[in-house]
Amino acid sequence: MFTLLKKLNHSSLIKNNKKRSALAALVATTTLLAGCGDNNGDDGVVTDQVYRYQVTVTNLTHNQPLSPVTHLIHGSDYQAWSIGSMASEALEQLAESGDNSAVLDNAMITESQASEGVVMPGLSYQTTLELSDKDHYLTILSMLVNTNDAFTGLNKHALTNYSVGDKTLLSLRVYDAGTESNSELQATIPGPAGQGEGFNVQRDDTDFVSMHPGVVSMDDGLSTSVLNESHRIESVVAQVVIERLQ
Known part of the structure; x- marks a missing residue:
């Protein structure tokens, strides 16, 4: 034992x-x-390093709701529009109807965000973007819905040189997609002023992007216009503040 x-x-x-x-x-x-x-x-x-940016877009118009404000993050090869060049079909759809689905579906877009609905005059849409590196560009797009094909936005803005705490305020001008005549007819205005047709595949205007000439309205002699003085637009229709948080 x-x-x-x-x-x-x-x-x-x-x-x-x-x-x-x-x-x-x-x-x-x-x-x-x-x-x-x-x-x-x-x-x-x-x-992992995170680059965080806060982006705030404010509607400066008197009576032009902005279609869902769309933020696109992309590389150097993508450009949403160019003055004097023909608008893409994706831009045409957004500028005529406010529909951003084709813009968001572009394979060159790495990140995207959009407001849930329209941004009314005097109001803002604020969002936070988180990126894995800072070698990106920001593009913003939105339609002025009480127009035929007017849009505003920020085109290919580089985020590379932002340091933490840097803040930039930029004015957003109004552009004409050149895909639909600025008739201002009730049947052709998709916003609340007309509640008419949005996107139409037919192009009956200049067929190139330009600065928008402005709204004429019934109050300034265009008797067939469904728009009034409140729908007139200046060259600058919105502003954006971009701040790097992290």
């Missing part, structure tokens, strides 16, 4: 020593691995 117990005790001792050796090796390995990391955080955990 004593011999058996002695053997058992000896066997247990060997097992315990093996466990202690294995545990010591595990601790040593864990310590070694912990010391090999890139200590970007206080606890040694490697974290």
Whole structure:
């Protein structure tokens, strides 16, 4: 009996020593691995860099609701519009009806956000964009819904040089997509002033993007216009504030 117990005790001792050796090796390995990391955080955990921007768009018009304000993040190869060039079908749809679905569906867009509904005059849409690197561009698009094909936006604005705390205020001008005649007829104005047709595949205007000439309205002699003086627009219709938070 004593011999058996002695053997058992000896066997247990060997097992315990093996466990202690294995545990010591595990601790040593864990310590070694912990010391090999890139200590970007206080606890040694490697974290991805996040670039966070706050973007606020304010409608400066008197009576022109903005269609869902759309923010697009993309690289240097994408450009939503160019003065003097033909509007893409995606831009045509947005400028004539406020529909941003084709714009958002572009494969060159890496990130996007849009307001849930229209942004009324005097109100703002604010959102936060989080990016994994800062080598991106920001484009903003929105239709002035009480027009035929007027839109506003920010075209390919570089975010590369923003440092934390940097803030930029920019004026957003109004453009004419050139895809629909500025007839101001009730049947052709999709906004509340007309509640007419939105997108139409037929192009009956200049077929190139230009600065918008403005709204004439019934109050200034265009008797067939459904628009009045309150729908007139200046060259600047909105403003955007971009601030890097992180």
